[in-house]
Amino acid sequence: MSAPKKLFIKTYGCQMNVYDSERMAEAMGAEGYVTTDVAEEADMVLLNTCHIREKAAEKVYSDLGRLRPLKLANPDLKIGVAGCVAQAEGAEILKRMPLVDLVVGPQSYHRLPAMAKAAEAGEKTVDTDFPEEDKFDHLPDRPKAAVRPTAFLTVQEGCDKFCAFCVVPYTRGAEVSRPAERIMSEARGLVEKGVREITLLGQNVNAYHGAGPDGDWTLARLVRELAKVDGLERIRYTTSHPNDMGDDLIAAHGEEPKLMPYLHLPVQSGSDRILKAMNRKHTAEDYLRLIDRIRAARPDMMMSGDFIVGFPGETDADFDATMDLIRAVNYGMAYSFKYSARPGTPAAEKAPVPAEVADARLQTLQALITEQQRATQEAMVGREVSVLFEKPGRLPGQMVGKSDYLHAAHVQTDLRPGDIAKVRITKSAPNSLAGEIVG
Ligand code: 5AD
Ligand code: SF4
Numbered sequence: 001m002s003a004p005k006k007l008f009i010k011t012y013g014c015q016m017n018v019y020d021s022e023r024m025a026e027a028m029g030a031e032g033y034v035t036t037d038v039a040e041e042a043d044m045v046l047l048n049t050c051h052i053r054e055k056a057a058e059k060v061y062s063d064l065g066r067l068r069p070l071k072l073a074n075p076d077l078k079i080g081v082a083g084c085v086a087q088a089e090g091a092e093i094l095k096r097m098p099l100v101d102l103v104v105g106p107q108s109y110h111r112l113p114a115m116a117k118a119a120e121a122g123e124k125t126v127d128t129d130f131p132e133e134d135k136f137d138h139l140p141d142r143p144k145a146a147v148r149p150t151a152f153l154t155v156q157e158g159c160d161k162f163c164a165f166c167v168v169p170y171t172r173g174a175e176v177s178r179p180a181e182r183i184m185s186e187a188r189g190l191v192e193k194g195v196r197e198i199t200l201l202g203q204n205v206n207a208y209h210g211a212g213p214d215g216d217w218t219l220a221r222l223v224r225e226l227a228k229v230d231g232l233e234r235i236r237y238t239t240s241h242p243n244d245m246g247d248d249l250i251a252a253h254g255e256e257p258k259l260m261p262y263l264h265l266p267v268q269s270g271s272d273r274i275l276k277a278m279n280r281k282h283t284a285e286d287y288l289r290l291i292d293r294i295r296a297a298r299p300d301m302m303m304s305g306d307f308i309v310g311f312p313g314e315t316d317a318d319f320d321a322t323m324d325l326i327r328a329v330n331y332g333m334a335y336s337f338k339y340s341a342r343p344g345t346p347a348a349e350k351a352p353v354p355a356e357v358a359d360a361r362l363q364t365l366q367a368l369i370t371e372q373q374r375a376t377q378e379a380m381v382g383r384e385v386s387v388l389f390e391k392p393g394r395l396p397g398q399m400v401g402k403s404d405y406l407h408a409a410h411v412q413t414d415l416r417p418g419d420i421a422k423v424r425i426t427k428s429a430p431n432s433l434a435g436e437i438v439g
Contacts, residue, residue: 007033008042012059013050015238016201017083019152021048024082024109027139031113040070044078044116049085051167053340060085064097071099078119080104082112084171088344090128100124106157106172107131110138130173136182149196149390149418150402155183155210155222156202161241163268164279164347165308165339168203177202177210180217180225187226196418197234197388197402198226206240206249220248227258233420234388234404238264239306242282242290254297261298262332262406265291266306270325271318274311278347284325291329302332302376302405309365310339310358312350319361326368332376332405334369338362377407377433380425384438387423389415400432408432 007028011021024046025035036042045067050056060081071077080102081093087105094100101119104112105128115125136154158173159166187198200222202208208219217225219237226235235258242265252259269275270284295301307322326334338358341348352358380403387409389401397412403423410432411423423435 004032004034005043006036006041007044007046008036008039009046009048010039010063011048012056012083013052015152015199016154016157016203017048017050019154019201020083020106020109021046022152023136023139024048024112027109027113028116031116033116039067042077044080044119045070046080046082049081049083051084051088051171051342053337054342055340057085057088061097064100068099078102078116080112080116080119082106082109084167087128087171088167091126094124094126102126103128105129107135110135136178149194149388150199151190151195151197152199152201153183153186153190154178154201155219155237156205156208159203160207161204161243161281162279162346164277165311165342165345167342167345170344172203175204175207177208180210180212180222183210183222184225184229187232188229191229191231194418196232196420197236198232200235200237202237203239204241204244205237206244206246218246218248220246220252223249223252223259224256227256232258234258234260236260236262236406240265242267242280242287245290245294250294250297253294253301260404260406261300262302262304262404263294264304264306264333267325268306268308269311269314269318270322271314272321274314274318274322277313278308278311284321288325288328300405303329304333305329305331305335307334307336307365307369308339309336309361310353310355312339312347312352314339314353314361319365323365323368326365326372330376331369331372333373336362336365336369374428374430378428380405380407380433381428382425384422384424385409385435386420387411387435388420389413389417391417403433410434411437413437 009021011017049060078101082104086103093103101124102115103126107130108127111127118125156177158175159168160175162169206219209216223235267287272283385403387401387403389399393400393410399411399413401409403409422438424438425433425435427434
């Protein structure tokens with residue numbers, strides 16, 4: 001028997017890419033590939049790319065450049081580009097980087113094994129179609145191995161919102177929801193393999209409207225049905241749009257204990273003028289009232305968000321409005337980015353804010369977020385939280401897990417990965433908590 005071929009996958013960007021990389025590894029596993037963490041020993045290197053900001057896309061080209069010596073040393077090495085840069089640039093990638101053998105967009109991953117075979121036969125292929133069928137239907141079932149207590153599960157892809165700065169509607173296409181029963185059976189399969197927490201993924205996950213046995217299911221319905229699965233202890237979902245936060249979903253946060261009290265709800269800006277220019281279709285006030293309603297249902301809800309500074313036309317007053325909104329919400333966590341013009345998006349046509357102004361705003365905003373994050377974490381000291389243990393920590397006898405609020409927690413215990421226990425928090429370090437088992 002010949003030795004298995006080795007596949008090295010590098011994943012850039014979002015959690016949906018993490019999930020897609022796992023599914024691609026599984027599909028290639030059926031073709032005799034095993035994954036490796038060492039690019040130098042790989043027979044195939046696959047870059048699962050992100051196109052959301054310019055830096056992310058440029059990184060792919062510099063990484064491809066760095067693969068050149070590997071390809072020279074091993075001419076049989078196959079190099080593939082997957083993900084949103086593949087979708088956006090297609091055959092251009094082959095022109096710019098002739099060392100690439102295949103280019104596969106996010107909707108065509110079920111074709112990857114065939115494309116890898118073509119590459120082995122010396123043929124270059126590009127597939128960036130948006131086929132009608134669900135790509136996940138054509139990927140093999142999830143394997144028995146790789147038991148981790150937490151898993152991602154993509155339920156929805158694409159976006160119809162067309163925020164003026166964003167490439168997602170172009171790279172991932174229109175919103176598509178997977179059928180509810182497929183998700184339920186994938187979730188049950190994960191739980192049988194030891195998974196205790198599932199994070200439902202989608203670019204616009206709260207717009208989920210997949211076909212169910214009795215009509216379309218909303219995300220709230222999906223959550224409530226998943227909560228009935230024995231052995232599944234925690235449910236999360238990301239990323240949401242404020243305008244799709246339905247009453248049923250808000251109610252589920254108040255009523256369903258398995259739905260975790262952490263919500264990533266990007267707002268991007270606190271200025272109504274900028275929100276309008278961004279085509280967000282909501283105001284700052286809409287967002288704040290929404291958070292009031294969410295916190296009325298679930299008072300301890302930990303909020304997380306995304307912000308863009310330096311969007312074209314952003315004035316000091318607009319930026320101040322964003323800072324005010326952040327103060328009003330009090331985030332436990334937030335991601336912030338300097339605006340990056342993406343070719344093909346409406347905002348890319350407009351005059352940019354000077355880079356030094358945007359840099360200074362980003363620093364100011366990040367300092368406020370860091371402070372809120374630190375204070376929120378410190379407020380956990382003395383509280384009892386539930387922790388799902390994931391893996392051994394660095395110290396002997398230590399385990400690391402996540403609290404309901406998604407804080408990393410270090411605990412001395414002989415509990416195992418997958419166990420959940422009440423933990424009293426004793427200490428807050430910059431990026432994690434420490435605590436002891438209660439009782
Ligand atoms: N420039 C900067 N940040 C962006 N994001 C999306 N597009 C851009 C862009 N062109 C950010 C948004 C989004 C997150 C995933 O990335 O904040 O919510
Ligand atoms: Fe992009 Fe806006 Fe859709 Fe989010 S909601 S993926 S930012 S277009």
